[in-house]
Amino acid sequence: MTEILLFFATVLLGVIEISGLGGLFFWLLFNTGKKRNAHPYDWIDLFPEMLLTGLIINYGLTLAVNKITVSLPILMILGTIGFALFLREWFKTWQSGHQCIKFKMNQVFIIASLIIILIPIMLLPLREWDARSIWFFHAKMIYSANSIGVNAGWLEPQIAFSHPDYPNLIPALAAQITTLFGFWNEYLPKLSLFFVFFPIPFMLFRYKHHLVNFIFLTLIMLLPANALLWSGYMDGYFAIYFAFSILFFSRFIISLKEVDLISFAVCLIFLLYLKNEGMLTLICGVLLVVVYLFTFKRPLRDLKIFTRFPFISFMAGLLFPIIYWSGLKASWNLQNDLQLGSFESIKLFIERLQDGTLRLLLKQAFFQICFALMALLVILLFVQIKKIYIPKQFFLVLLFPFLYALGIISVYLLTPYDIVWHLTTSISRTFLAVNYGFWIAGYILIENGLNWSGTEEL
Amino acid sequence: MRAAGGNHLKENKLSIQRFWGYRDILVTAIFILALILLFTAFYLFAFVLIFLFCLILVLLFRKKSLKLLFIPITVLFLLSAGMNQAFSALVDTSQELVFHSQESIKTYLIPNSGIEVLPDEVQQVIHLAGKNHLKSFSLSEKFRQDETLYQRVSESVWPKRIYDQSLYKMILKEELIHYAGCSLIDEDQKVLLINCD
Numbered sequence: 273m274t275e276i277l278l279f280f281a282t283v284l285l286g287v288i289e290i291s292g293l294g295g296l297f298f299w300l301l302f303n304t305g306k307k308r309n310a311h312p313y314d315w316i317d318l319f320p321e322m323l324l325t326g327l328i329i330n331y332g333l334t335l336a337v338n339k340i341t342v343s344l345p346i347l348m349i350l351g352t353i354g355f356a357l358f359l360r361e362w363f364k365t366w367q368s369g370h371q372c373i374k375f376k377m378n379q380v381f382i383i384a385s386l387i388i389i390l391i392p393i394m395l396l397p398l399r400e401w402d403a404r405s406i407w408f409f410h411a412k413m414i415y416s417a418n419s420i421g422v423n424a425g426w427l428e429p430q431i432a433f434s435h436p437d438y439p440n441l442i443p444a445l446a447a448q449i450t451t452l453f454g455f456w457n458e459y460l461p462k463l464s465l466f467f468v469f470f471p472i473p474f475m476l477f478r479y480k481h482h483l484v485n486f487i488f489l490t491l492i493m494l495l496p497a498n499a500l501l502w503s504g505y506m507d508g509y510f511a512i513y514f515a516f517s518i519l520f521f522s523r524f525i526i527s528l529k530e531v532d533l534i535s536f537a538v539c540l541i542f543l544l545y546l547k548n549e550g551m552l553t554l555i556c557g558v559l560l561v562v563v564y565l566f567t568f569k570r571p572l573r574d575l576k577i578f579t580r581f582p583f584i585s586f587m588a589g590l591l592f593p594i595i596y597w598s599g600l601k602a603s604w605n606l607q608n609d610l611q612l613g614s615f616e617s618i619k620l621f622i623e624r625l626q627d628g629t630l631r632l633l634l635k636q637a638f639f640q641i642c643f644a645l646m647a648l649l650v651i652l653l654f655v656q657i658k659k660i661y662i663p664k665q666f667f668l669v670l671l672f673p674f675l676y677a678l679g680i681i682s683v684y685l686l687t688p689y690d691i692v693w694h695l696t697t698s699i700s701r702t703f704l705a706v707n708y709g710f711w712i713a714g715y716i717l718i719e720n721g722l723n724w725s726g727t728e729e730l
Numbered sequence: 731m732r733a734a735g736g737n738h739l740k741e742n743k744l745s746i747q748r749f750w751g752y753r754d755i756l757v758t759a760i761f762i763l764a765l766i767l768l769f770t771a772f773y774l775f776a777f778v779l780i781f782l783f784c785l786i787l788v789l790l791f792r793k794k795s796l797k798l799l800f801i802p803i804t805v806l807f808l809l810s811a812g813m814n815q816a817f818s819a820l821v822d823t824s825q826e827l828v829f830h831s832q833e834s835i836k837t838y839l840i841p842n843s844g845i846e847v848l849p850d851e852v853q854q855v856i857h858l859a860g861k862n863h864l865k866s867f868s869l870s871e872k873f874r875q876d877e878t879l880y881q882r883v884s885e886s887v888w889p890k891r892i893y894d895q896s897l898y899k900m901i902l903k904e905e906l907i908h909y910a911g912c913s914l915i916d917e918d919q920k921v922l923l924i925n926c927d
Contacts, residue, residue, distance in 0.1 A: 275839045388820065395823040397844030409885040416889035430892050433881050458844025459837065488800060492807065647803050714803070 282452065283390075286467055289351030291319065293333075294326030296354025297589060299361070301582045318531060320471030321538045322358070324513075325590065326351070327467065328545060330448075331441040332593035335600075338421045340414065340444075340451045347448075382473040385494075389469050392502040397458035403504020409434050411446035411461050418451070420444055422604055437601055437608045439594065441545035442468065442506065465502060468509050468546075475516055475535075485719055492711040496704060506546045507701035513539045513546070514553060514676075515708040518669050521557075522716050525564065525665040530583065541590045548608065549680070549702065556675040564668055609688075617686040624685045633684055636695050637677065640703035644710035651714045660721045669716060673709020680706070845886065852882045854918035855900050859887050862898075862916055862923060866891040870901035870909075897927050 298318065330347055337343035398404050410424075413431070417424040426436040446461035453460055476493060480486045493512055494501070500508025517539035524532035540557045544550035601607075624630060655662060680702050687694050837843050845853055851873075859867060869892055873879050883900075884892055901909060901922050912926040 275836055279838065392820060392823045394838055397847050399847045405881050405885055409888070412885070412888050425889075428891070430884055431888075433877075434885070453839070455841035457838075457840060457842055458847065460839070484800060488803070491804075495807070643807070647807065650803065711807070718800075718803075 279394075282449070283463070283466065285348075286449070286463070287323075287470065288355045289348055290326035290330060290467055291323050292326065292351035292353065292355030292358065293329045293347065294322030294324070294354070295358035296350055297325050297329055297586075298322055299354065299357045301586050301589075318534060320474040321535055323467070323471040323474075324538050324542045326354075327441060327445065328542065328590055328593060331444050331545060332589075332596065334420055334444045334448070335593055335596050338419055340418050340420070340447055344448055344451060381477070385473045386466075386470065389501055390466055392499075393462050393465050394459065396462075396502060398462065398504050400503045400505060402506070405433065406435055406438060407442050407506060408446055408461050408504055410436070410438070410440055410443035411450070411464075412456060414440070414443055414447035415450045415456060415461075420447075421600070426606055427604060432609075435609060437606050438548060439545045439550070439597065441593075462502070462504060465504065465509075469501060472512060472516075479519070479719075482719070485715070488718070489715055492708070492715060496707060496711070500701070500704075505701065507704050510543060510546045510549065511705040511708040513542055514705040515712045517543070517553070517557065518672050518709055518712050519716075521560065521672070522665045522669045525568065525668065526663075530580075533583070534586065537587060538590065541587070544591075544594045549705075552679040552683075553676060553705075556672055556679065559675060560668065560672050563671065567668070568664070617688065620688065621682070621685045624691065629685065629691050632691070633681055633695065636699050637681060637703060637706075640699060641677075641707050641710060644707045644714070648710050648714045648717075651717050655717055655721055658721070662717065663720050666713060666716055666720070669709075670713045673706045673713070676709065677703070677706045848882055848886060849879065851879060851902065851920050852886055854921040855883050856886050858900065858916050858918055858921060858923045859890055864890060864898055864923075866893045866896045867898040867900055867923075868892060868894050868896045870899060870905050872902050872905055873900065897925055899924050899926055 333347055333350075334340065334343045337346065398408050409431070413424040413426075414420050420440060425431060442464050445464040445467065449463050450456050450461055472493070476486070476490055479489050493515060497508030497512060517536055520532050520535035520539060524536055536557075540554060542550075543553045652662075684691065684694060684699075845856060848856075858864075867890070869880065869883060873883065898915070899909070899912070901924060903917075903920055903922060906914075906922060906924075909924055909926065912924040914922060915925050916923040
């Protein structure tokens with residue numbers, strides 16, 4: 273009984289600390305200074321974004337302080353202050369009549385989905401390759417050394433197979449959890465996955481306008497990742513937050529609300545901290561914004577949303593940990609094993625374009641996304657026959673997974689490893705995000721169709 | 731912006747004009763390109779059948795609500811999602827939690843639990859290294875040749891280090907003949923700890 277209580281107390285403490293860190297960051301940026309309360313939205317509505325921001329801030333402060341046992345109390349104090357501020361603001365908005373978190377079925381769905389994911393996270397030990405050899409091995413290194421710096425052993429030749437240059441948000445969080453409990457095993461560090469999953473049900477509930485549509489969105493968001501949600505691989509969460517960034521960007525194009533832009537930015541930047549592929553999604557996301565600015569021809573006043581001081585500070589805060597980690601890696605001369613951009617990689621790229629490797633790659637890639645593409649075509653055909661207006665943002669959001677797929681294909685052409693081996697062991701996971709992107713494009717078409725009243729939008 | 735009401739004929743003409751607007755041409759072009767790709771690509775036959783099935787459903791339901799589109803989409807989705815293994819894992823772990831909750835939670839909170847998923851050789855290396863209080867050791871050639879074993883040992887024994895120069899060596903039983911000059915320190919079922927001083 274004591275163990276069960278201790279376990280749930282840890283989960284609760286983690287949620288409070290992480291959401292509190294994010295809440296403190298939001299409060300400082302959007303609720304203080306001369307323009308206090310001048311914003312047209314309640315930042316409390318951004319609870320899932322607060323959680324993601326809290327995870328990033330947690331990682332950033334751990335990097336800056338370096339020692340886990342020193343950073344943990346600091347983070348807990350800041351998290352508690354932030355959570356208290358969040359409760360105060362929530363109470364004020366609740367008193368004013370604004371229902372920022374609706375109850376009844378929302379709670380049932382959210383609690384049920386959290387429990388369903390927590391069970392296999394708790395009960396299945398670390399078994400899969402990436403989980404054991406990369407993410408949670410890094411966590412073990414950080415936990416053993418009580419440090420996320422070079423003392424953790426990133427430069428040791430023994431662990432070169434473990435991709436020591438990968439981002440360490442999840443490993444740092446797992447190390448903090450095991451430090452709190454005081455021991456290591458093959459179950460406990462996986463609790464970090466629960467905190468990464470936590471925002472997802474809340475984000476899904478933003479799209480509960482039509483029941484059938486909502487069920488469809490929930491299925492396409494959670495089912496393709498299936499066991500990746502608890503096995504310790506990051507690819508499932510990467511794909512889900514990639515899909516959410518597409519959804520929020522699509523929403524931002526119509527609403528032009530800062531809250532949607534923040535949601536898009538948080539999801540996109542969070543990908544940087546899950547896998548190195550996050551850099552590719554960031555480049556694709558920036559390209560997408562550039563294409564959007566040129567094709568949608570918004571008036572200048574709408575563009576000011578990108579240049580407001582709180583938003584810029586927010587972005588800087590979210591990007592600080594990855595920039596700091598990149599600086600540390602450069603100082604340690606810790607490089608990625610793929611050696612992208614080197615002379616050898618470019619030479620390989622040119623050779624593979626000519627020797628039939630590209631055809632093999634496209635064949636494998638097509639096999640991964642064929643069902644999603646088919647579904648998209650079926651939906652497109654249906655909306656054409658029904659003469660439903662196809663929104664401009666559909667083409668823009670279709671561009672995102674397409675650009676990302678091009679990037680992944682380019683990386684495969686550049687890889688120094690045997691291409692057949694590399695494809696066999698990874699393409700189903702690396703193309704999962706592309707899959708998600710096409711399913712989400714289909715969802716956007718259906719949602720637009722259900723909302724379409726027979727007139728074109730302005 | 732299309733007129734919301736007005737003359738019926740004018741509305742039909744507008745809808746026909748809008749049907750062949752630039753976006754519609756783009757979508758139709760994408761559709762035709764995709765069909766061409768399907769017919770000239772690699773794993774065709776089954777996918778073409780599935781696609782035709784969905785197409786027929788769409789044409790049959792074209793006058794019905796958009797919500798019926800979920801039927802063929804869900805079929806395609808379930809074909810691609812690969813839920814079987816994940817679903818059975820969920821069921822198994824839920825059953826274990828319901829019927830053995832105390833033991834399950836306790837296992838979660840026991841130090842060093844969960845290593846039973848590792849190969850026997852790795853578990854025995856962990857056991858021997860812990861029992862003999864080693865801070866570092868080397869691995870035999872057979873361990874090194876097997877990439878999985880090497881990686882599993884490296885990550886499982888951490889923070890103990892694997893150093894080639896270490897006098898303590900973990901070898902498989904069948905390799906003992908190659909280390910005749912070394913002294914046996916400890917042994918398990920498949921793994922021996924030797925000292926090659």
